[in-house]
Amino acid sequence: MRVVLAGPRPVAGAARQVEPPVHCCRRHDCAPFAQRLRQLERDGLVSRTYHAEVPPRVEYEATPLAKTLTPVFSSIVQWSSEHLGEVLVARAAYDAGKSAN
Template sequence: MLDEQGCPDCKRINEVLSRVGDRWSVLIIISLAQYGTLRFNELKRNLGISQRMLSLTLKELERDGLVNRTYHPTIPPKVEYNLTPLGESFRQPVAALGQWALGNLSTIDAARATYDEATGP
């Protein structure tokens, strides 16, 4: 069993993985990696995410140093987001995760159907 002595940074690792491994963070990173700089509403439209959830997730990604937020004082105000160098370094692991998910969709669908059939409603 891992404890503070065996893994003094396990709690910290959990914090990081909780942030970068959640659904919306991964999808935001993928979108910014694919399209570069995006405005708030472009991200919202592309992802089908609520305004509140997008705002909260972007703030956390910015706090963790993965995303840059650039405010342009125009009328109406313009806010753009892009990946920081740390965020760029996260592209490859996220891309691998996304490719794995895409490559295994039919297998996962079949496993779910088998499970649902065996366990019933």
């Protein structure tokens, strides 16, 4: 959602901005990402604009409904930045326990 909240994006351009980036050098590479965008479109969170040009181009953009989620995402980002160290410590402890078994 962060990617489409930033403004209209073609599928390949949006895919490169997610973490980790999705590289759409071939059509099938973007299929799962495009499928997720279609699900968001169905939920009313993303609008899809098809441009009849050669080659065809499709852009996705956040709808007003999706933009109401901005404060929620901002809170998650804030929480993540404040607690990332704790999450990393927990992951390391978990991984260390798994490797000991």
